[in-house]
Ligand SMILES: [Zn+2]
């Protein structure tokens with residue numbers, strides 16, 4: 001993780017369905033979670049970090065459960081988090097002097113506020129943090145190589161960047177001709193998608209029920225979700241401690 005994305009990685013990613021940057025990030029998240037379960041699970045530094053953030057964010061936590069043979073790794077990591085949570089619960093148990101003391105200190109707070117605060121994560125999701133680095137690497141690499149003809153043709157032949165990544169790219173491309181190129185590529189891709197969605201809508205209408213919806217039209221609405229929101233699970237979350 002953290003290595004700059006090479007340009008052939010980008011070319012590969014443009015050939016995949018959906019946004020190329022999202023595709024790279026999904027690959028990276030999968031690699032990180034795999035390492036976390038099978039290599040880092042007994043690494044003290046990793047465990048400390050995992051405990052500081054009380055596990056991963058919601059989507060990454062559930063992604064972690066999808067790995068074959070990963071149950072023991074997930075068990076070890078989460079048992080440590082549960083241990084920390086219970087230690088905090090003991091310290092702030094309602095009958096304890098600590099809670100009375102804390103309540104006196106924060107008189108204006110609700111009685112459970114001190115414990116609630118103690119149970120807030122002290123760090124962001126590790127997978128999201130890595131994705132944020134990988135995302136900015138990918139966008140800056142793309143901005144640097146966007147003038148190359150084969151990158152431009154790969155972009156044009158692709159399903160386009162998602163809106164969040166297109167915005168990031170726009171902010172990084174400084175040459176006016178490159179900027180003009182990416183805007184025209186993206187506009188053409190989105191026009192084609194719009195036309196497919198229009199056909200999907202028209203043919204889905206009961207009056208046109210006998211017209212066949214082709215494969216591209218049938219998936220157009222899902223691709224539109226991906227183009228507007230980014231691929232499922234590909235964007236670093238905003239959960240911050
Ligand atoms: Zn994207």
Ligand SMILES: [Zn+2]
Pocket residue numbers: 056057058059060125126127128129237
């Ligand atoms: Zn996350």
